[in-house]
Amino acid sequence: MGLKLACRVLLIYPRFVSETFWNFAEACELMGARYPAAPLGLITVAAMLPPHWEVRLVDRNTEDLTEADLAWADMIMTGGMLPQQADTLALIELCRRNDRPVVVGGPDATSSPHIYKQADFRVLGEAEGVLSDFVAAWDAGKRDGTFTAPKFQVDVTKSPMPRFDLLNLEYYLYIGVQYSRGCPFTCEFCDIIELYGRLPRTKTTLQILAELDRLYALGYRGHVDFVDDNLIGNKKALKQFLPKLKEWQQEHDYPFEFSTEASVNLADDDELLHMMRDANFFALFIGIESPDPETLVAMSKKQNTRRNLVESIGKIYQAGMFVTAGFIVGFDSEKTDVGDSIAHFIDLSAIPVAMVGLLYALPNTRLTRRLAKEGRLHANHDIAATTGGDQCTTGLNFDTLRPLGAVLEDYKRVLDTIYQPAAYAARLQRLAPLLDRSGSPRSVPTGDLRGRVGAMELVHRIVSALPETREPFWRVFTSCARENPNATRIIVGLMAMYLHLGPFSRRVIAEIDRRIAATPLLSPGQSYQGPHFSF
Numbered sequence: 330m331g332l333k334l335a336c337r338v339l340l341i342y343p344r345f346v347s348e349t350f351w352n353f354a355e356a357c358e359l360m361g362a363r364y365p366a367a368p369l370g371l372i373t374v375a376a377m378l379p380p381h382w383e384v385r386l387v388d389r390n391t392e393d394l395t396e397a398d399l400a401w402a403d404m405i406m407t408g409g410m411l412p413q414q415a416d417t418l419a420l421i422e423l424c425r426r427n428d429r430p431v432v433v434g435g436p437d438a439t440s441s442p443h444i445y446k447q448a449d450f451r452v453l454g455e456a457e458g459v460l461s462d463f464v465a466a467w468d469a470g471k472r473d474g475t476f477t478a479p480k481f482q483v484d485v486t487k488s489p490m491p492r493f494d495l496l497n498l499e500y501y502l503y504i505g506v507q508y509s510r511g512c513p514f515t516c517e518f519c520d521i522i523e524l525y526g527r528l529p530r531t532k533t534t535l536q537i538l539a540e541l542d543r544l545y546a547l548g549y550r551g552h553v554d555f556v557d558d559n560l561i562g563n564k565k566a567l568k569q570f571l572p573k574l575k576e577w578q579q580e581h582d583y584p585f586e587f588s589t590e591a592s593v594n595l596a597d598d599d600e601l602l603h604m605m606r607d608a609n610f611f612a613l614f615i616g617i618e619s620p621d622p623e624t625l626v627a628m629s630k631k632q633n634t635r636r637n638l639v640e641s642i643g644k645i646y647q648a649g650m651f652v653t654a655g656f657i658v659g660f661d662s663e664k665t666d667v668g669d670s671i672a673h674f675i676d677l678s679a680i681p682v683a684m685v686g687l688l689y690a691l692p693n694t695r696l697t698r699r700l701a702k703e704g705r706l707h708a709n710h711d712i713a714a715t716t717g718g719d720q721c722t723t724g725l726n727f728d729t730l731r732p733l734g735a736v737l738e739d740y741k742r743v744l745d746t747i748y749q750p751a752a753y754a755a756r757l758q759r760l761a762p763l764l765d766r767s768g769s770p771r772s773v774p775t776g777d778l779r780g781r782v783g784a785m786e787l788v789h790r791i792v793s794a795l796p797e798t799r800e801p802f803w804r805v806f807t808s809c810a811r812e813n814p815n816a817t818r819i820i821v822g823l824m825a826m827y828l829h830l831g832p833f834s835r836r837v838i839a840e841i842d843r844r845i846a847a848t849p850l851l852s853p854g855q856s857y858q859g860p861h862f863s864f
């Protein structure tokens with residue numbers, strides 16, 4: 330038998346840009362967490378490494394990286410998404426200065442490997458399809474190279490159980506699990522279908538339940554997020570899985586409540602909505618993008634057309650789940666009233682948390698290829714040092730068809746309208762009676778540490794931190810507690826999110842104002858390309 334060489338691997342999850350829509354720093358603080366989401370990709374990679382290798386994890390969003398950490402490691406593995414690009418590059422540089430071999434992977438390196446030339450190794454694509462080749466090369470003494478997985482080939486039924494034991498579970502608002510990869514739709518701006526394909530691949534029921542067993546055994550209780558980009562991409566498989574998930578929840582007395590992303594056609598399927606409610610799903614992210622049918626057709630988001638979107642969202646509320654939605658400003662086909670129409674739609678559909686961003690041409694998407702062909706893509710459009718990698722402040726990395734100043738004004742108008750305290754509270758007020766939690770199994774998952782702070786105490790802390798919310802938030806709270814008490818906990822959770830969203834939107838507006846001030850002399854077809862905004 331050959332000698333098995335041990336290796337000490339330090340997994341480092343890079344920091345996201347200093348402030349994003351999703352970091353919810355103030356809400357994390359209120360709930361006693363350090364960051365919303367845990368690094369599921371890296372702990373999945375950790376599970377694929379040889380068992381005789383030692384593995385440690387440092388998440389730079391929750392803890393410091395020390396010299397001792399680096400000194401311990403024989404190899405560093407890192408990588409993440411576009412908003413982590415700047416920190417990933419800084420880490421690569423740090424490793425090289427400290428003479429530590431560094432391996433980079435993940436979606437941004439896969440989409441833009443040329444940006445990560447300085448890493449010793451690039452492991453690109455889905456790790457299951459290529460990591461063993463890298464390990465074999467390392468064991469054979471190779472000390473640089475690029476390893477690329479064949480596209481869309483990975484059989485996720487063979488994916489290992491993520492190493493949840495590497496996480497400090499208390500650091501996070503929620504823990505992710507992944508059921509499927511890929512999405513059947515064709516949205517022009519989307520990189521998911523380029524990275525994972527259009528044929529959703531699903532794990533087996535036994536796999537996912539084993540992952541939940543593991544989290545349960547580690548003592549975790551509370552919010553679990555299915556990180557799938559579209560959980561309902563393969564409805565047939567999902568309908569076989571969800572009843573088993575419900576049974577698992579019943580047997581364990583509902584330790585978890587779930588959130589996920591789904592396409593809006595979920596609203597057409599009552600059976601599926603009820604199955605999700607019965608398994609204790611409570612929140613969904615849905616990409617609405619635009620209320621304008623012409624714009625939706627132009628971006629190939631046809632699943633959002635030929636339907637009353639407000640009614641579709643209402644049906645999801647009736648199934649006990651609230652909706653967080655994504656909207657985008659900057660499409661070619663937009664009308665001049667786009668700012669008002671998006672703000673009006675958000676109000677009408679009572680969506681409290683709306684992620685409104687500027688269109689961002691992501692690497693390797695149909696949108697980017699079209700813009701490149703039309704000569705409209707900015708130089709360095711994929712380098713986060715130039716673009717910032719956060720679409721709230723630095724999207725539009727291409728020449729817009731309308732004058733850039735007008736697009737930015739529309740964007741600003743949406744944020745300025747929807748994140749006024751009174752407007753946010755009005756949406757909560759309208760949502761509270763619509764959210765039918767009567768059939769939902771559990772309001773607070775059994776044993777959830779974060780569920781122990783009472784709702785009234787939370788409201789008190791929120792309005793103390795943001796006095797402008799005092800009157801409208803207490804009004805919403807008292808009427809919800811009186812008329813739909815089962816929804817109170819969710820409504821208070823959404824108030825907590827405003828602790829981040831209110832101040833964050835004001836800072837974004839200030840940045841957009843600076844960007845507008847730099848653009849008035851530009852005409853259509855010319856766009857302002859910098860500087861890199863950071864808070």
Ligand code: SF4
Pocket residue numbers: 512513514515516519520521522558559592616
């Ligand atoms: S529905 Fe979502 S994941 Fe699917 S292609 Fe469109 S944007 Fe991408």
